[in-house]
Amino acid sequence: MTLDDIVRLALAAERAGLESLELSQANGVLRLRFAAARPPAPAGPVVAVAAPKRPKGVPAPGVGRFLHCHPSTGQPVTTPGQRVEAGQIVGLLEIGPGLRPVPAPRDGIIGMAVVADRALVGYGTILYEMD
Amino acid sequence: MFDTVLIANRGEIALRILRACRDLGLKTVAVHSDVDADLRHVALADQSICIGPASSSASYLNGAEIVLAAQLTGAGAIHPGYGFLSENADFAASVEAAGLTFIGPPSAAIRRMGDKIAAKRAMMEAGVPCVPGSDGVVPADGNAIRDLGAQVGFPLMVKAAGGGGGRGMRVVRNPDELLEAVATTREEAGRAFRNPDVYMERFLARPRHIEIQVLADQHGSAVWLGERDCSMQRRHQKIIEEAPAPGLDRGVVERVGELCAGACRTIGYTGAGTFEFLYEDGAFFFIEMNTRVQVEHPVTELVTGLDIVREQIQIAQGKPLSLRQADVVLRGHAIECRVNAEHPFTFTPAPGRVERWTPPGGPGIRVESHLYSGYVVPPHYDSLVAKLLSHGATRDEAVARMAGALSEIETAGLVTNVPLHRLLLNEAGFVAGGFDIHHLERLIAGGLIHEGGER
Structure with a gap:
C-alpha cells in the first residue's frame, strides 16, 4: 500500500462520513481516525440545561449492531475487570460492511456487556457496565 | 415496494407522517435525538432509535446516520418532513444510492430547484411568470453589473442563487449602492450557501x-x-x-x-x-x-x-x-x-x-x-x-x-x-x-x- 492509496482511502472514508477505518492486511494494520467536526453553536438563547450525568456505563457513539467480539479475531475487544483509559476503544458496532469503534467515556474498569450480541443499539445506549 | 417508513424529523410533522403511514398500513421507525426520546411519535412508532445528541447537526442533519438507521431497522423509505434534510439534494441522493426510497422528488429535481437561478430559468421555460430580473448570474464586470441594474430598474433585489426562504437577499434602492450590494451578497452567499452566484430581480413594494x-x-x-x-x-x-x-x-x-x-x-x-x-x-x-x-x-x-x-x-x-x-x-x-x-x-x-x-x-x-x-x-x-x-x-x-x-x-x-x-x-x-x-x-x-x- 502506497501513501497515495492511503490518501485515496482517507478521502473516500471522509466522504462516507466514517469516524475511523481499520484495514488489516498480511503485512500490517492501517488505522485511520478522523477528528470530529466541531458542531455549530446552537441558535437562540441559552437556557439552563442540567449538566449531563457521569455515564454509568459505556454508551454507544451512534447506531449499529453491538458486537461482543471482533469479527476478524473472534476475541472480545475488552474483558470484564480490564482497566481502560478515556478514549480507548473498548467495543465495536457493526455498521453495514464496516465497524465503528466504541470509546471508553472516561478512565475506569470495564464491566459486563449489558446488551446482547448483535443487538441493534442507538446513540447513548449503554453497552458495558463501568466502574 | 417499501412496507416501513423511517421518519427523519421531529415534532408535529413527525406525528403527522406517522399517522399517514398508519392509515396506509405501513410500519414506522422514529429516529430522534437524545433530548427527544419523549416525543409523542417516538412512543407511537413501531420502532425507535436514538441517532445522536440534541444538536441538529449531530442528529436530524446527520444524513449518514439516518440512512444507516434505515438500513439497520429495515425501513425501505425515508420521509424527511420539512426543514432539516428535506430539501438537501445530497441527502436525497445518498438515500437513492443506498437503494432506499426518498419520499419526495428525485434528488436531481431538488438540486435544480435549490439553485434559484436554475429554478427560475426552468420556470420561464415552462411559461410560469417570474419577477423581471437578470435572468441568470450577475456578471463579474462592474460596468456590466451597472447596465444590468439599469435594465432591471430600481429599487431591485440582489439575491443569492443558493438562498431562499428570505435568506441571502438585499434591497438596492439606487444605482450607487449596486456594486457594493452585489459584492456583499456574493461574499455572504459564498460563506452561507457555498455558492457565490447572485442574480437581480425587480423589487416589489407591497406584494x-x-x-x-x-x-x-x-x-x-x-x-x-x-x-x-x-x-x-x-x-x-x-x-x-x-x-x-x-x-x-x-x-x-x-x-x-x-x-x-x-x-x-x-x-x-x-x-x-x-x-x-x-x-x-x-x-x-x-x-x-x-x-x-x-x-x-x-x-x-x-x-x-x-x-x-x-x-x-x-x-x-x-x-x-x-x-x-x-x-x-x-x-x-x-x-x-x-x-x-x-x-x-x-x-x-x-x-x-x-x-x-x-x-x-x-x-x-x-x-x-x-x-x-x-x-x-x-x-x-x-x-x-x-x-x-x-x-x-x-x-x-x-x-x-x-x-x-x-x-x-x-x-x-x-x-x-x-x-x-x-x-x-x-x-x-x-x-x-x-x-x-x-x-x-x-x-x-x-x-x-x-x-x-x-x-
Missing part, C-alpha cells in the same frame, strides 16, 4: 405571498390543489396562512395553477411541492419552489378534502395520483395559526414545560401538535409546537371558529404566541383580508401590537 400546492406522480400526471395566502409574516416567517387567497381573480389563479402543474411535467418533478409567488397588482411572479411538504399543507387539505402526506407516500410507492384535476374542488375557507413557544410580542423563544395541554375542538377545528401535558419543549429546535386550523363555509365562519379555538386553547406553563394570534384575528387588516407581506411588520413598527394588546 402578497401566494403559493400553489402541487402533486405529481411518476406516471406523468400532475395536479394543482388551489392556492394559499401566506402574507401574514414576520422576518419571512409565516405565522398565519389561509386558503383560498381572499379577493383574487379565480381565472388568473387557475391559469397560474395550470402552468405550475404543467411545469411539474416539464421538469420531471414528482411528489408534493409548492410554487411560491409574489402577487402584486393582479399579477403573479414566481420566486421559488419548495420541494417538500410544507408546514401549512393542512390548510389545503381542509379545502380540498385530501391527505397530502398520504398522497406523497403513495406517489413514492409508484402509485398513480388518486385524483384528476377535475376532481379537485375547493370547499369553503381554511385558516392556520402557527402556535410557537415564543413570547407573543418580543418573539424570543420560550422553551419549557407545558403543565397542562388542552387543545380546542368543535366543528371545523383541527389541531396538529405533538404536545401533551408534562411535555418539555427543548430549546434546541424550531419553536413551532402546534398548528391550529379552522375550516368554515365562508372566510367569516373560518375566522369566527379560529377566534373561538384561540379562546379555548390552553398551554399552561408554556409561553406561546397565542395572545398575538388573538389580537391578529380581530385586527382590521386581517379581518378585511388581502394584506401584503409587510402588514405584520407595519403593525409592530406602528406600535399596534405590544404587551398590553391593541392600542
Whole structure:
C-alpha cells in the first residue's frame, strides 16, 4: 500500500462520513481516525440545561449492531475487570460492511456487556457496565 | 415496494407522517435525538432509535446516520418532513444510492430547484411568470453589473442563487449602492450557501405571498390543489396562512395553477411541492419552489378534502395520483395559526414545560401538535409546537371558529404566541383580508401590537 492509496482511502472514508477505518492486511494494520467536526453553536438563547450525568456505563457513539467480539479475531475487544483509559476503544458496532469503534467515556474498569450480541443499539445506549 | 417508513424529523410533522403511514398500513421507525426520546411519535412508532445528541447537526442533519438507521431497522423509505434534510439534494441522493426510497422528488429535481437561478430559468421555460430580473448570474464586470441594474430598474433585489426562504437577499434602492450590494451578497452567499452566484430581480413594494400546492406522480400526471395566502409574516416567517387567497381573480389563479402543474411535467418533478409567488397588482411572479411538504399543507387539505402526506407516500410507492384535476374542488375557507413557544410580542423563544395541554375542538377545528401535558419543549429546535386550523363555509365562519379555538386553547406553563394570534384575528387588516407581506411588520413598527394588546 502506497501513501497515495492511503490518501485515496482517507478521502473516500471522509466522504462516507466514517469516524475511523481499520484495514488489516498480511503485512500490517492501517488505522485511520478522523477528528470530529466541531458542531455549530446552537441558535437562540441559552437556557439552563442540567449538566449531563457521569455515564454509568459505556454508551454507544451512534447506531449499529453491538458486537461482543471482533469479527476478524473472534476475541472480545475488552474483558470484564480490564482497566481502560478515556478514549480507548473498548467495543465495536457493526455498521453495514464496516465497524465503528466504541470509546471508553472516561478512565475506569470495564464491566459486563449489558446488551446482547448483535443487538441493534442507538446513540447513548449503554453497552458495558463501568466502574 | 417499501412496507416501513423511517421518519427523519421531529415534532408535529413527525406525528403527522406517522399517522399517514398508519392509515396506509405501513410500519414506522422514529429516529430522534437524545433530548427527544419523549416525543409523542417516538412512543407511537413501531420502532425507535436514538441517532445522536440534541444538536441538529449531530442528529436530524446527520444524513449518514439516518440512512444507516434505515438500513439497520429495515425501513425501505425515508420521509424527511420539512426543514432539516428535506430539501438537501445530497441527502436525497445518498438515500437513492443506498437503494432506499426518498419520499419526495428525485434528488436531481431538488438540486435544480435549490439553485434559484436554475429554478427560475426552468420556470420561464415552462411559461410560469417570474419577477423581471437578470435572468441568470450577475456578471463579474462592474460596468456590466451597472447596465444590468439599469435594465432591471430600481429599487431591485440582489439575491443569492443558493438562498431562499428570505435568506441571502438585499434591497438596492439606487444605482450607487449596486456594486457594493452585489459584492456583499456574493461574499455572504459564498460563506452561507457555498455558492457565490447572485442574480437581480425587480423589487416589489407591497406584494402578497401566494403559493400553489402541487402533486405529481411518476406516471406523468400532475395536479394543482388551489392556492394559499401566506402574507401574514414576520422576518419571512409565516405565522398565519389561509386558503383560498381572499379577493383574487379565480381565472388568473387557475391559469397560474395550470402552468405550475404543467411545469411539474416539464421538469420531471414528482411528489408534493409548492410554487411560491409574489402577487402584486393582479399579477403573479414566481420566486421559488419548495420541494417538500410544507408546514401549512393542512390548510389545503381542509379545502380540498385530501391527505397530502398520504398522497406523497403513495406517489413514492409508484402509485398513480388518486385524483384528476377535475376532481379537485375547493370547499369553503381554511385558516392556520402557527402556535410557537415564543413570547407573543418580543418573539424570543420560550422553551419549557407545558403543565397542562388542552387543545380546542368543535366543528371545523383541527389541531396538529405533538404536545401533551408534562411535555418539555427543548430549546434546541424550531419553536413551532402546534398548528391550529379552522375550516368554515365562508372566510367569516373560518375566522369566527379560529377566534373561538384561540379562546379555548390552553398551554399552561408554556409561553406561546397565542395572545398575538388573538389580537391578529380581530385586527382590521386581517379581518378585511388581502394584506401584503409587510402588514405584520407595519403593525409592530406602528406600535399596534405590544404587551398590553391593541392600542
